[in-house]
Amino acid sequence: MSRNRLFQLESNQSGSSSFGQMFTDERERERETASHVKDSTVIGREKDKEKIIEMLINDGSSSSADHQESTGNNAGLSVISIVGLGGIGKTTLAQLVYNDRAVEKHFELKAWVCVSTHFRAANLFFQILDQINPNNTKPESSSKQVLQNELQRQLGGEKKFLLVLDDDWNEDETKWEDFVFPLRDFVATGSRIIVTSRDRNVASVKRAQVVHQLEGLSEDSCWGLIKSQAFKQGEPEKTTWSEIGKQISNKCKGVPLAAKVLGGLLQSKKEEREWLVVLNAEIWSSDEGNHIMNVLKLSYDNLSPALQACFSYCAIFPKDFWIEKVELIHLWMAQGLLEASSSQCVLSLEDVGAKRFDTLYSKSFFQEAVMDGYGEVTRCKMHDLVHDLAQCISGSECQVLGNRNLMRIDLSNCRHVSMISLSTTKAWHKGEKVRTIYGWEPNYIEFYNGDEVTKISIFSKFKLLRVLDLSGFRGSNLPSLGKLIHLRYLDLSNTSIGLLPKWVTRLYHMQTLVLLKCGNLTALPEDLMNLKKLRHLLIDDFRKWKKLPQAIGELDQLQTLPFFVAHEEDGISALKNLNNLRGTFNICRLRLVKEESLPKIVKILSNKCNLRELQLHWNRETSLEVEVDDHDNDLLVLEELQPHINLQWLSVTGFGGVEFPAWLSSGSDLPCLVGMDLSFCNRCEHIPSFGGLPQLKWLVIGFSNQVKHFGGGSKDGPSYTTTSSTQSSYGSLKKLVLRWMKNLEEWSEKDAVTSFPCLEELLIENCSNLSKTPHSFPSLKSLDLENVSVAGVVSLTTSLTSLTSLQITRCHDLEFLPDGLLRNSNQLKVMEVSHCHKLHSFLANDDDQDCVLFPCLEELSIKKCPNLRRAPHSFPSLKSLALENVGGMGVVSMTSSLTSLTSLQITKCKDLEFLREGLVSNNNQLNAFVISDCPKLRAFREEGSANEIFPNSFLRRLEISHISLGLVREEVLSIEKCPKLESIGKGFLSSLVFLESFQVRGCDKLKNIELSQSFNHLRTLQIWSCPNFEGFSHHNLTTEQEQLFLLPCCYTLKISYCPAISSIDLRSFPSLRELTIRGCTAMTSIDLPSFPSLRDLSIRYCKGLQALQGLQFLTALEKLGIGGFSPALNYFPLTITDDDDDDDDDDDDAALESNNPLLPSLRELDIYGWPALQSLPRHLQRLATLKSLEIRNFTNLKKLPEWLGNLASLEKLVIYGCENLLQLPSKEQMLRLTFLKELCGYGCPQLKERCSRDGEEWSKISHIPHAFIRY
Structure with a gap:
């Protein structure tokens, strides 16, 4: 996991909302995985994208892509590998697929992990957990087993999961199996892994089902990429330049990275002759190095010396590392790389650094950018080839140290060091020239035995140090490093220090001091004032700080100070001279500012022109009620906190005044403001109009229960000075949120007709008394109303001609939908109505039920409206209908005349007794029908009707259960947890002629399923946890031949935990490839036909099983799991003669000496719990192709047989739960297993002792690469 923990400076340290937080947190959280890409920058990959998506959603075998068959891969988790040259666009293609809408719908969970060269199962599990549930508390332990258990809990075995392993270099099959083996059991069938490499x-090791070889782009596509980089948007394309550019694009050789880099290079070339210079560059005729590196080197050579120095410094970051823009600028600055030129003398060092960063990004030296809410890059990565270039240029000056090379480093010529772990090494004694020590993992300091102070003291000799990272230091006292007089950047984050050491305040050249996540640090010393050159002070969690020193006000170069805590003695007067502050600034505990200190803060913020976001907190936000407090001077304080006109976001929280100052709503005072949040203003009764703020796009007002009026049209509200005749126009507002103001009655504007011309999204929540509102919103697309009065709903929905999405929740007195909504919402596409308990009809007049409403409505969801009885019969465009806890007649009414449905869900409708005839048959496009938890439903047709409801051959998914399993694209019938269902007849199923997957789960009374001859397309049949299920029937089939070929295309049959089934005629499944029979305790015998295609067989935990015939004839079998049978079965059923019993008999010696192997295709064998056997069956030695053998719960087994050495192909041996096992085969026989790479033992206490390094068996296993025996 990359460090990425410090420089999110735009984030909100106080926990309140801000533009940066509200509109970028989600984006950054997604982009943390590098899983997003701008579609507009991708050219020429449409067909590749379509192929991969087809493989993901279907079985992958139909694709024309180059592919290879899986060898032993679990059918539930197949692997697709994208292989290609570096820079060819593998990651970009995977990103396009990962974010495709069809893929989003198909998979319930997704995760993206950048692997690179560090393939560790525990690390991968942690990253997956972090993505599938980022808000969940992670396990305290980082052990693989703990993480594995948590992942199993999260995935549950029932969720279809997509995992992308990007940039994988792992060729160790053992590591891969260590990761993927447990994962297979955690996910649902149809889950996929995409591997890019x-x-x-690497694809071979992963046993990829499909290998997609990614080829280069066409010349036209390369030219398109170059153009997108070289020409600004809207800039005309010059003909002569285009001809030159097309010739340059030929140099790319189809590599997108080369095209982007060349486009970035040409971006700064403004003359035709400069393009010709690039075309004719000598590097094109060079034979040195590879082609893409030549392109990168050409672009680097065209950078200015200053940019070259900045780029080469980036070699200190490891590959695939998220580089924080602000952090990098601070590091550049500390190294003196940002000295401004004469033409840039008016720019700060930070501005110079930002320009250089943006230039490198525009030239594609940086990629995969994360943007903030203002459209500016906050973090990025370097492509690994670009990183190779940086390392090549920096040479030995920059060294990135991992665990492997940490102990053999030579720092004698090194200037900049970054590392995964700062540990003891003699090499530090040669580091006198080092200028940077940087850690790229959290808590990277790993000293032990109390020697932290001693070991860090060595850095005091590094007199040239400018950057020192001591984050994660766990000691309470830092050694003195006061002699590092050139130090400009010091990171003490996540340390245990309780006081800032005195020597820190004597580092007079300090520019950046990082003190994040220092839980014991609650105060800063007054002599911090000594750091006159300090520009960035990073602290967090203002709640723990009692106050900040007044001396901080003397640091007039300070630019980053996340917050300032007011205190009673001096208020906030220390901020007077801090006019260079920039970014986000939070002033806390303003309630402590006294009236006597007001003269010291007059217009204290007006000169701070670089502040982008300002958060003002009185810290009264813990309650919605008015607190007993001194609020008298709150208005006076806020008056003096008027910010500079450049401010873009303002948040005011806990303000105790009864009115707001005029500047807050003045367009001349806040001309650049784009967002505002007013919360917990519990004494205000009137909120003024902010329509005069010309750039205001987002407005949030809430948690202020005394507010009665909002806007400029109230007669009762106080008057506010206006500087614009169009004060109430809200000309730029796009989103408005009003929440938790229970006394709000009126929202009005003076010119309601012309107000809100651009408003697209309106959310009103828990404003239960709101009755009067504007009703002209010509651009409104999304309306979300929760706990609003009926009058408010009516007022707001009078004229919404552009509305496309509507949500009405908990409007408790709503009895029918407003007439204005019904008549004017012709563009509405999505509507949800929920928790409206009095809603009984859509229309006030029942005579209008036949009229056509919402002609464009495509998705309708009605939840928890139990009294709904009447609804219109006609929704001509409706595609998706979801009904939950709706009255029975309401369901019947709403489903009467629907002809365009593709998805129908009916759940928890307690009064529903029947469904109308033709509901499914009249909807030829319906492919998903879910009906769940409707206990009174007796028939799928109206009483008296002769026809069933389901004659629809287009139906792709039917679920009858108490829960929905989520949409899938396979043609699937799933019946789950129907407690009264006793049988499933052929009449119910016969018309589903395209059914491919049929699953029944948890139906306690189900006894019989009558199969149909029409199941010609059925591929998968699964019966799970049906305790009374006795088997399949086919009563209408007259001949044995018809019975034998009942399901000719069924590939997978699974019957699990059905204890009543005693037999099954497997001849009805001639094409089986996978057969599982598990936990069927009534079965006493199983006859296996000679399935020609059966590859995977698992028969387990059938405790009554005494006979298993035909196993030896399965010549295509590749994987076998068997065991857990009746104690009476005292022989292994892989027999040559019927009377063969156990290994003590010698009758079968002739058969054993035969040259014909048993099960000639078998690769994996798992044997489960055979207590009657005291040694392994000798027949196993004839499994000549066996690569993996797992022996489980052989409690009487004391020694593994000598003939085990005959398994010449064996690569993996696992022994589990053999508690009495003492000995392995002899050393001679173990050495014959030349391909054995892994030996694992679990729950074998005696063998564990004997296989220790001092044990008797150690010599037998010491040569095996991965051998371990655990108790």
Whole structure:
């Protein structure tokens, strides 16, 4: 996990909302995985994208892509590998697929992990957990087993999961199996892994079902990429330049990275002759190095010396590392790389650094950018080839140290060091020239035995140090490093220090001091004033700070100070001279500012022109009620806190005044403001109009229960000075949120007709008394109303001609939908109505039920409206209908005349007794029908009707259960947890001729399923946890031949935990590829036909099973799991003669000496719990192709047989729960297993002792690469 923990400076340290937080947190959280890409920058990958998506959603075998069959991969979790050259666009293609809407719908959970060269199962599990549930508390332990258990809990085995492993270099099959083996059991069938790699061997190790070889782009596509980079948007394309550019694009050789880099290079070339210079560059004829590196080197050579120095410094970051823009600028600055030129003398060092960063990004030296809410890059990565270039240029000056090379480093010529772990090494004694020590993992300091202070003291000799990272230091006292007089950047984050050491305040050249996540640090010393050159002070969690020193006000170069805590003695007067502050600034505990200190803060913020976001907190936000407090001077304080006109976001929280100052709503005072949040203003009764703020796009007002009026049209509200005749126009407002103001009665504007011309999204929540509102919103697209009065709903929905999405929740007195909404919402596409308990009809007049409403409505959801009885019969465009806890007649009414449905869900409708005839048959496009938890439903047709409801051959998914399993694209019938269902007849199923997957789960009374001859397309049949299920029937089939070929295309049959089934005629499934019979305790015998295609067989935990015939004839079998049978079965059923019993008999010696192997295709064998056997069956030695053998719960097994050495192909041996096992085969026989790479033992206490390094068995296993025996 990359460090990425410090420089999110735009984030809100106080916990309140801000533009940066509200509109970028979600984006950054997604982009943390590098899983997003701008579609507009991708050219020429449409067909590749379509192929991969087809493989993901279907079985992948139909694609024309180059592919190879899986060898032993679990059918539930197949692997698709994208292979290609570096820079060819593998990651970009995977990003396009990952974010495709069809893929989003198909998979319930997704995760993206950048692997690179560090493939560790525990690390991968942690990153997956972090993404599938980012808000969940992670396990305290980082052990693989703990993480594995948590992942199993999250995935549950029932969720279809997509995992992308990007930039994978792992060719160790053991590591892969260590990761993927447990994962297979955690996910649902149809889950997928996408692996991107340069090496085809990596795909081979993964046993990829499909290998997609990604080829280069066409010349036209390369030219398109170059143009997108070289020409600004809207800039005309010059003909002569285009001809030159097309010739340059030929140099790319189809590599997108080369095209982007060349486009970035040409971006700064403004003359035709400069393009010709690039075309004719000598590097094109060079044979040195690879082609893409030549392109990168050409672009680097065209950078200015200053940019070259900044770029080469980036070699200190490891590959695939998220580079924080602000952090990098601070590091550049500390190294003196940002000295402004004469033409830039008016710019600050930070501005110079930002320009250089943006230039490198525009030239594609940086990629995969994360943007904030203002459209500016906040973090990025370097492509690994670009990183190679940076390392090549920096040479030995920059060294990135991992665990492997940490102990053999030579720092004698090194200037900049970054590392995964700061540990003891003699090499530090040669580091006198080092200028940067940087850690890129959290808590990277790993000293032990109390020697932290001693070891860090060595850095006091590094007199040239400018950057020192001591984050994660766990000691309470830092050693003195006061002699590092050139130090400009010091990171003490996540340390245990309780006081800032005195020596820190004597580092007079300090520019950046990082003190994040220092839980014990609650105060800063007064002599912090000594750091006159300090520009960035990073602290967090203002709640723990009692106050900040007044001396901080003397640091007039300070630009970053996340917050300032007011205190009673001096208020906030220390801020007077801090006019260089920039970014986000939070002033806390303003309630402590006394009236006598007001003269010291007059217009104290008006000169701070670089502040982008300002948060003003009185810290009264813990309650919605008015607190007993001194509020008298709140208005006076806020008057003096008028910010500079450049401010873009303002948040005011806990303000105790009864009115707001005029500047808050003045367009001349806040001309650049784009967002505002007013919360917990519990004494205000009137909120003024902010329509005069010309750039205001987002407005949030809430948690202020005394407010009665909002806007400029109230007669009762106080008057506010206006500087514009169009004060109430809200000309730029796009989103408005009003929430938790229970006394709000009126929202009005003076010119309601012309107000809100651009408003697109309106959310009103828990304003239960709101009755009067504007009703002209010509651009409104989304309206969300929760706990609003009926009068408010009526007023707001009078004229919404552009509305496309509507949500009405908990409007408790709503009896029918407003007439204005019904007549004017012709563009409405999505509507949800929920928790409206009095709603009984859509229309006030029942005579109008036949009229056409919402002609464009495509998605309708009605939840928890139990009294709904009447609804219109006609929704001509409706595609998706979801009804939950709706009256029975309401369901019947709403489903009467629907002809365009593709998805129908009916759940928890307690009074529903029947469904109308033809509901499914009249909807030829219906492919998903879910009906769940409707206990009174007796028939799928109206009483008296002869026809069933389901004659629809287009139906792709039917679920009858107490829960919905989520949409899938396979043609699937799923019946789950129907407690009264006793049988499933052929009449119910016969018309589903395209059914491919049929699953029944948890139906306690189900006894019989009558199969149909029409199931010609059925591929998968699963019966799970049906305790009374006795088997399948086919009563209408007259001949044995018809019975034998009942399901000719069924590939997968699984019957699990059905204890009543005693037999099954497997001849009805001639094409089986996978057969599972598990936990069927009544079965006493199983006859296996000679399935020609059966590859995977699992028969387990059938405790009554005494006979298993035909196993030896399964010549295509590749994977076998068997065991847990009746104690009476005292032989292994892989027999040559019927009377063969156990290994003590010698009757079968002739058969054992035969040259014909048993099960000639078998690769994996798992044997489960055979207590009657005291040694392994000798027949196993004839499994000549066996690569993996797992032996489980052989409690009487004391020694593994000598013939085990005959398994010449064996690569993996696992022994589990053999508590009495003492000995392995002899050393000679173990050495014969030349391919054995892994030996694992679990729950074998005696063998564990004997296999220790001092044990008797150690010599037998010491040569095996991965051998371990655990108790």
